[in-house]
Amino acid sequence: MKRAQQGVALITVLLIVALVTVVSAAMISRQQLTIRAVGVPITQRQALHYALGGERLAQALLQRDALAGNPAQPLDHLQEAWAKPLPAYPVDGGEIQVRIEDVSGRFNLNSLLRDKQVDQNAVQRLQRLLLRLDIRAPYAQRLADWLDADQEVSGEQGAEDGAYLLQQPPYRAGNRLLADASEMRLLLGMSDEDWRKLAPWVSALPAQAPLNINTASALLLSTLADPLTPDSAKVLVAARGAQGYPDVAGFLSQSALAGMGVAAQGLSVGSHFFTVTTLVRLGDAQRVVQSTLQRDAQGKVHVLGRDFSQRWPQVSKPVKKEQ
Template identity: 40%
Template sequence: MTEHRQRGVALLSVLLVTALVTLVVADMLARQRLSLAATARQLDQQHLWQMALSGETWARQQLRDDLANREDPPQVHLGQGWARTPQRWDLGGGQVQVRIEDLAGRFDLDHLRVGRSDLQRARYQRLLAQLDVPAHDPARLPTRPGPGGKAQGLLDASELLRLGDLAPQDFARLAPHVATLGGASLNLNTASAVQLASLEGLDPSLARTLVQARPADGWATVQDFLELPLLQGREVRAPGLAVDSRFFRIHLLAELGDRRLHLASDLRLEQDGHLRVLRRQVLPSPSTTE
């Protein structure tokens, strides 16, 4: 091999090695960028979580202020401070929105699992008809034995999808109107017109009128509601109705730049006044602020 060709081969070898080193370095840099991006996302997610928990702490204090030192269970109505949400404020370089909901203003699916009341079954079917959701029977779901062999309620309303009767869009319409609370009565002071219209003898128009006429501090007793002039001649029955609640959901929307976290924290008010967190779940972020 001539000296000229040897130099050419050497140069080619150097170029190949340089290209290989360049590829390796480029791959390392790309992996590092991905790692840094993943770390940044993880830190942002942790930051969002802490922001949401800060909002939850504020909401729990609001509920304690409203419900402490009251009768047990306390009367709950939309004139109380907790209901004056959503609240939104800047926090930690982002924003947090807090909304508190009385879950007893929803239909408790466990009425159809524990006790299986015909009255509650009829109310549920009327609720489904209003929402244009296919009829189905939650009692068909397998029961979970609890202490003493007693049947337990559902863990979550999404278990209804296991029946096969509901399409995802059907459940999406139903979900905001139902809960799994172990057999809680419907709170007339926070129930929507849709819920009231599911009561026997009522229709959507009258239900909307009742919501508009509802006292700012709610009805003091179920009997006060039943004795309304608007309900004379109607056969609304008292079982399963209440003016109090122990169950609340705190909706938390934390935003940091283009990242969002929608956290729902379910709480139960215990007899000693303590608010116990039953569960926290991350929900799909709404497309617009609630």
């Protein structure tokens, strides 16, 4: 009897030890999950502040560049300090990378509307850009209708409320300037494939913001006239040299543009709008923040908005040559 009681007592002790072990393991596991759950937001918040630091660095570089010249009439080109690749900056547990891009070197979609009227010169430039990208849909006319305030369809291929109300779900034309270039995806018939081709080459800036001929690619410069091709426009890029074109007149006097009737309207040699993409890596975590900056006539740089949905790097897809 005594031995049986001892056996029962031993089994009871073993059961208690096993129960305590299971409870302790569960507590430790839950504690680890809690620590990780608390740690991730802290790391993300730290990464956000590092990213904002990268944004401030870009603001300082752009402001210094403006004050070195005439802020009211800037001269910006790709050989300036802000445009060159910046080294990665080491921080505790990771690094920060910053890239500055002149969005005035892209086609400004809002330029299709000037003084509340459709600018046919800008429409033609967008049409050429679409053709250079092998996009055949009439998005230029449809964008003009999207931007203007009336309900009159531009030609046979435009689109106003009547066309959009037939969509599922139905919606109306914007009848205002684009706040973001991605609103182009709302245009009638816009496919994901066409948008992916177009996105790297366009921006949505104030309607009067011109194209900077000193930072625009050969593809964008080729949209200034029908006879120009991306290959022939490379001559215009090479002629910029290390200091860029000093003025639009010098650009228009290039022999490659002789007899093409390229208008000075919508062109400039300086920029007021930039995007800053900042990548922060901390351990296994990373965060990308893309900021839109405006540099005013006094050289001060203001943050217009931030986008937390971008990825790094953003590489433009190769463009098919014009046949």
